[in-house]
Amino acid sequence: MEFKNLKLSKKTTLFIWVIIIAFIIAAPSILPVFRLNLLGRYLSLAIVALGVDLIWGFTGLLSLGQGIFFALGGYCAAMYLQITSSSEFPNNIPEFFGLYGVDNLPFFWEPFRSPIFSLFAIWVIPALVAGMLGFLVFRNRIKGVYFSILTQAALLVFFNFFNGQQKLINGTNGLKTDVTVLYGQMVGSESMQRMFFWITALLVIAAWFFSKWVVKGRFGNILIGIRDDEPRVRFTGYNPVLFKTIIFSIAGGLAGISGALYTVQSGIVSPQFMTVPFSIEMVIWVAVGGRGTLLGAILGAVFINYAKSLVSEALPASWMFIQGGLFILVVTALPEGVLGWIQGEGPRNMLQRFGLKRKIETYPSLEIKNKTEGLKNE
Amino acid sequence: MNKNTNSLLSLENITVSFEGFLALNDLNLSLKKGELRAVIGPNGAGKTTFLDVITGKVKPTKGGVFFKGKSLIGRKEHKIARLGVGRKFQSPRVFENLTVKENLEISVSTPKSPLNLINKKIKNDQLEEIEHLMKVINLSKKINSKAGSLSHGQKQWLEIAMLLGQKPDLMLVDEPVAGLTDEETDLTADLLKSLSGENTVVVIDHDMEFIRRLDSNVSVLNQGTVLCEGTMDTIQNNKKVIDVYLGRPEE
Numbered sequence: 001m002e003f004k005n006l007k008l009s010k011k012t013t014l015f016i017w018v019i020i021i022a023f024i025i026a027a028p029s030i031l032p033v034f035r036l037n038l039l040g041r042y043l044s045l046a047i048v049a050l051g052v053d054l055i056w057g058f059t060g061l062l063s064l065g066q067g068i069f070f071a072l073g074g075y076c077a078a079m080y081l082q083i084t085s086s087s088e089f090p091n092n093i094p095e096f097f098g099l100y101g102v103d104n105l106p107f108f109w110e111p112f113r114s115p116i117f118s119l120f121a122i123w124v125i126p127a128l129v130a131g132m133l134g135f136l137v138f139r140n141r142i143k144g145v146y147f148s149i150l151t152q153a154a155l156l157v158f159f160n161f162f163n164g165q166q167k168l169i170n171g172t173n174g175l176k177t178d179v180t181v182l183y184g185q186m187v188g189s190e191s192m193q194r195m196f197f198w199i200t201a202l203l204v205i206a207a208w209f210f211s212k213w214v215v216k217g218r219f220g221n222i223l224i225g226i227r228d229d230e231p232r233v234r235f236t237g238y239n240p241v242l243f244k245t246i247i248f249s250i251a252g253g254l255a256g257i258s259g260a261l262y263t264v265q266s267g268i269v270s271p272q273f274m275t276v277p278f279s280i281e282m283v284i285w286v287a288v289g290g291r292g293t294l295l296g297a298i299l300g301a302v303f304i305n306y307a308k309s310l311v312s313e314a315l316p317a318s319w320m321f322i323q324g325g326l327f328i329l330v331v332t333a334l335p336e337g338v339l340g341w342i343q344g345e346g347p348r349n350m351l352q353r354f355g356l357k358r359k360i361e362t363y364p365s366l367e368i369k370n371k372t373e374g375l376k377n378e
Numbered sequence: 379m380n381k382n383t384n385s386l387l388s389l390e391n392i393t394v395s396f397e398g399f400l401a402l403n404d405l406n407l408s409l410k411k412g413e414l415r416a417v418i419g420p421n422g423a424g425k426t427t428f429l430d431v432i433t434g435k436v437k438p439t440k441g442g443v444f445f446k447g448k449s450l451i452g453r454k455e456h457k458i459a460r461l462g463v464g465r466k467f468q469s470p471r472v473f474e475n476l477t478v479k480e481n482l483e484i485s486v487s488t489p490k491s492p493l494n495l496i497n498k499k500i501k502n503d504q505l506e507e508i509e510h511l512m513k514v515i516n517l518s519k520k521i522n523s524k525a526g527s528l529s530h531g532q533k534q535w536l537e538i539a540m541l542l543g544q545k546p547d548l549m550l551v552d553e554p555v556a557g558l559t560d561e562e563t564d565l566t567a568d569l570l571k572s573l574s575g576e577n578t579v580v581v582i583d584h585d586m587e588f589i590r591r592l593d594s595n596v597s598v599l600n601q602g603t604v605l606c607e608g609t610m611d612t613i614q615n616n617k618k619v620i621d622v623y624l625g626r627p628e629e
Contacts, residue, residue: 237459
């Protein structure tokens, strides 16, 4: 099975990239504001999908709790925006505190007055939380299904905790960002949103290159080794716990960045980011796009979400069926995802089925005669 | 404590109990540096558990394992590997989704820390080592093929090369010739023989002809303990061994 067939032909890669970059450049002028904003959001989701691909596609860790890190990043961004825009409210603290009779800013809000701290917090805090959680889990050699269940349980713990903390972070209502002010402009304004779109597009590409750098070479090979045969890696003298902790932490950091970008473009962060279905959807994007192919994760996230919004507009409530069907289709027919299928033997097999391409020889070297004959006939 | 100081590896009174079942029962064994040792025994004699104990996969219920004078008990697998214990598994376990070269890179790379691997290119002498290894196993032409596309015999050899690439002081080789052709078996025997002297090698196998070709000391395991030790000829004339192992008609 060609699981990690990263090498698209140069032409194909270039072609795909030209389309993507042209589209990003042209998007603000051809798309209505509403659509542009949606695209920006979906691009930010591509970053969390890259992280899922790193831990699942390459390292074999199926995390169902990436929503934790996604939400943490979102909360970090929202806290900064809220606190810097709270000067006209009583006690100079964000408005919602008034609802619960809180007069003093909780201590952990303080550092978020600093833009630099917040900029780092967006990815460092999720990465640290992921690193700590990961280290404890991996050190105890919890893997496979147990790892997935554990991450989902952690997600529920975070979800319930955030839901219940009205006095700290506005609980279930979440933190709004669209009416906050950044550099003298409303975050929800059109020009600000266009800005965020560009930033998101740039960061997706940066995250893609970063992920590529991580998985290329020996480090990435060890990750694949861990996925395919972890004990073998261990007996070769490597400590899988370290590698897994690092990659899980990287995925957490990417999720944080993704969550922050998603928050500023959707206008709110709330515990809804930490619901179980949302984290499972992240896995579906990667599965459909093609795990082990980084580009597949990006395309999966953007296209599935775009399809989701288009379908939901046309046929409300039908999306869940379509998404479920898509997932079943991929699992049964395209286990390597759409991009994995294209890169592998998929297209050739299909053409063969329709008689449009010769079958590949079992022993090509023994069938030279047939081949030359075939060429003559053509 | 470690009684025999000039031995590279010694197992002392090792007992491994799996919920009451004694996989190893008061096993004693020691290896000198540079020795080639064959370990045989009927199915369930504890051959693989014996390797598991040395490499840290299984913790013995009782007893001690000493390698270069250090106790291995309680050490993690990767630490034991770094001390210089290399292991080849029963069925070839190579990384099938990586190329032959990438497989060998994993084995020869040092230091084995994540930071080193992500930051730095592989060293030149390590690349030379890889080329050398590929010549030894005759896979130079397949350098960029996926290991999964190799034949069974080639995988066995690749795994042996990966073992060599780790430059272990002690090589534990579990059934290296299972599924190989006679010719490949002979080549493997010669390769292992040529390694001893400089390296200490433990070979576990069923194949009597192969063991005979190794021309080494043989330890016979039965029911988790060493039944007898000696050259192939002594072993084959030992009554106890004949009873439990050799005497059985082979189908």
